[in-house]
Amino acid sequence: MSSTIMKSGTERRLKNRTSFGQTVRNSLTMAYRGLLKLRRTPEQLFDVTFQPIIFTLMFTYIFGGAISGDVASYLPVIIPGILVQTVITTSVVTGVQLREDMDKGVFDRFKSLPIARIAPLAGALLADTVRYTIATVLTFSMGYVMGYRPGGGLGYVALAALIVIVCSWAISWIFAFFGVIARSASGVQGISMIVLFPLTFLSNAFVPVDTMPGWLQWFVNINPISHLVTAVRDLTNSGTVGWDLTISLVGAAVIVAIFAPITVRAYMRRT
Amino acid sequence: MEHANRRNMEYSPGDLAVEAYGLVKTFGDNRAVDGVDLNVRAGTIYGVLGPNGAGKTTTIRMLATLLKPDAGSARIFGHDVLTESQIVRQLIGVTGQYASVDESLSATENLIIFSRLLGLGRTEARRKAGELLEEFGLSEAAKRPLKHFSGGMRRRLDLAASLIAQPPLIFLDEPTTGLDPRTRSQMWDTIRRLVKTGSTVLLTTQYLEEADQLADRIAVIDYGRVVAEGTADELKMSVGTSSLHLTVQDAVDMGRARHTVEQVLGVHANISPEAGKITAPMANAGLVTDLLIELRTAGIGLSEMSVQKPTLDEVFLTITGHGVKEDDVPSSNESNDREVTRV
Numbered sequence: 001m002s003s004t005i006m007k008s009g010t011e012r013r014l015k016n017r018t019s020f021g022q023t024v025r026n027s028l029t030m031a032y033r034g035l036l037k038l039r040r041t042p043e044q045l046f047d048v049t050f051q052p053i054i055f056t057l058m059f060t061y062i063f064g065g066a067i068s069g070d071v072a073s074y075l076p077v078i079i080p081g082i083l084v085q086t087v088i089t090t091s092v093v094t095g096v097q098l099r100e101d102m103d104k105g106v107f108d109r110f111k112s113l114p115i116a117r118i119a120p121l122a123g124a125l126l127a128d129t130v131r132y133t134i135a136t137v138l139t140f141s142m143g144y145v146m147g148y149r150p151g152g153g154l155g156y157v158a159l160a161a162l163i164v165i166v167c168s169w170a171i172s173w174i175f176a177f178f179g180v181i182a183r184s185a186s187g188v189q190g191i192s193m194i195v196l197f198p199l200t201f202l203s204n205a206f207v208p209v210d211t212m213p214g215w216l217q218w219f220v221n222i223n224p225i226s227h228l229v230t231a232v233r234d235l236t237n238s239g240t241v242g243w244d245l246t247i248s249l250v251g252a253a254v255i256v257a258i259f260a261p262i263t264v265r266a267y268m269r270r271t
Numbered sequence: 272m273e274h275a276n277r278r279n280m281e282y283s284p285g286d287l288a289v290e291a292y293g294l295v296k297t298f299g300d301n302r303a304v305d306g307v308d309l310n311v312r313a314g315t316i317y318g319v320l321g322p323n324g325a326g327k328t329t330t331i332r333m334l335a336t337l338l339k340p341d342a343g344s345a346r347i348f349g350h351d352v353l354t355e356s357q358i359v360r361q362l363i364g365v366t367g368q369y370a371s372v373d374e375s376l377s378a379t380e381n382l383i384i385f386s387r388l389l390g391l392g393r394t395e396a397r398r399k400a401g402e403l404l405e406e407f408g409l410s411e412a413a414k415r416p417l418k419h420f421s422g423g424m425r426r427r428l429d430l431a432a433s434l435i436a437q438p439p440l441i442f443l444d445e446p447t448t449g450l451d452p453r454t455r456s457q458m459w460d461t462i463r464r465l466v467k468t469g470s471t472v473l474l475t476t477q478y479l480e481e482a483d484q485l486a487d488r489i490a491v492i493d494y495g496r497v498v499a500e501g502t503a504d505e506l507k508m509s510v511g512t513s514s515l516h517l518t519v520q521d522a523v524d525m526g527r528a529r530h531t532v533e534q535v536l537g538v539h540a541n542i543s544p545e546a547g548k549i550t551a552p553m554a555n556a557g558l559v560t561d562l563l564i565e566l567r568t569a570g571i572g573l574s575e576m577s578v579q580k581p582t583l584d585e586v587f588l589t590i591t592g593h594g595v596k597e598d599d600v601p602s603s604n605e606s607n608d609r610e611v612t613r614v
Binding site: 014015016017018022025026029030032033036037040041104105106107108109110111112113114115119 | 356372377389
């Protein structure tokens with residue numbers, strides 16, 4: 001080992017706290033690690049590439065005629081619905097992968113490094129926004145290929161995409177929490193699907209709410225997923241901003257406010 | 272590795288790199304570590320020797336801030352592992368039993384990420400990764416994913432990753448377990464060179480030979496306690512000056528042979544794991560003649576006889592009262608797994 005490798009240790013400055021700047025830098029490095037892993041194992045992207053394509057095709061042609069009369073008039077209804085469902089389902093993977101990652105030896109090293117303790121967590125969540133972006137772009141592209149021409153224009157579509165990504169990131173904290181406390185990766189998958197399946201289907205994502213029985217309408221109308229879907233529809237189809245958008249963003253903020261601290265605490269206790 | 276300037280760092284060789292008092296860690300009913308005291312001088316290699324499940328890994332994990340002790344305290348260069356954990360992390364490098372590197376990334380990518388986390392800039396990190404890979408003979412494999420790495424390459428990469436920040440104290444948890452003899456001696460050379468640069472190394476091992484070869488001082492640990500401590504020579508001395516080794520021709524005679532040895536020499540004899548070998552401390556060399564005559568009278572054939580200075584194997588047997596059980600060796604990975612999951 002040449003002497004250039006080891007600079008004199010006398011310059012070593014010791015501090016027992018990590019600064020905010022260091023926390024951000026560490027998190028970004030961990031996010032970079034997440035992206036490198038994605039590049040090395042592209043099969044991890046199967047869910048965000050195939051699901052948008054297959055689901056959009058399937059649901060549109062199966063339900064289109066029955067619900068809206070024809071495929072073309074169903075597209076403005078289903079594309080925002082599919083988008084929200086796909087991207088939010090993708091956020092489950094965050095928890096699953098976090099669990100897998102934490103079981104590996106490399107996390108021991110992260111824990112033994114003088115880095116911000118939250119960085120491995122924050123980095124993983126940050127890197128996953130790339131997955132949401134891929135799913136979002138593919139869903140909209142698929143819709144476009146099938147003849148969807150959003151009335152709101154490109155700017156509002158981009159805004160809608162951004163909001164879906166932000167909300168999914170917020171929701172991914174819930175699954176990150178399961179990821180941290182669960183014993184195994186398949187356990188995380190199990191719990192998450194049980195939560196998510198009713199939540200995405202008992203919403204206005206696929207069918208008009210007024211076709212449902214009254215008691216179900218009550219749930220569907222308070223379901224935050226419904227608000228997000230409506231917000232996305234308003235933006236993409238008419239370029240309008242309504243209450244639903246506010247509710248969605250407030251909901252996302254509340255989720256982060258609750259789950260980020262408890263996830264971090266659970267993570268710290270585990271480490 | 273020639274930078275003597277490491278020695279004039281804030282830690283002079285006389286200082287204690289590790290001071291641990293009464294460390295305890297329980298997992299359920301199992302007191303994995305049951306009051307361990309350790310003092311490691313800076314600039315030395317300290318060996319923690321013990322069989323599987325003795326509490327070696329758990330002890331290291333507590334010293335490396337990966338695990339909170341249930342009782343007791345530990346200081347690294349005078350900094351408490353609990354209250355000043357972030358400072359301690361700036362002073363240590365940890366190489367775990369299982370390579371703590373990212374399987375899905377390449378060697379270079381691993382080192383760059385760790386370097387970046389330690390605050391190095393983009394180009395600096397890349398340069399550092401290149402240098403370390405060169406030093407550890409991994410340059411050719413630098414771009415390959417770790418899946419295709421051999422055990423030895425993985426360990427070397429792991430050690431390289433621990434050296435990025437040039438920590439004055441390096442923990443090596445069973446650095447050569449599962450390596451072939453050639454790779455093992457390469458690893459030993461690397462560890463020796465590390466210490467020449469002024470680093471302190473605390474290593475655990477289940478190989479007595481390894482502790483004997485590398486460590487300046489050794490703590491023998493069994494059932495979560497330190498049962499003996501000292502230099503290799505001191506430990507050997509505590510067992511006696513030399514020992515008698517007898518290999519019996521016919522394994523059927525083992526019991527009788529052992530009995531004869533104990534009767535004639537008046538000492539406790541051990542049957543060592545390598546089948547058919549009896550080992551006994553030899554306090555009085557003159558008695559050996561009597562023993563040999565006695566054995567011939569009893570019709571016990573010997574295929575080999577030798578006198579040896581005590582090895583750490585015997586020290587271990589004498590101190591712990593039980594050998595390194597033979598079935599421990601092949602199942603080592605399995606039981607280590609258990610140790611990790613318990614953690």
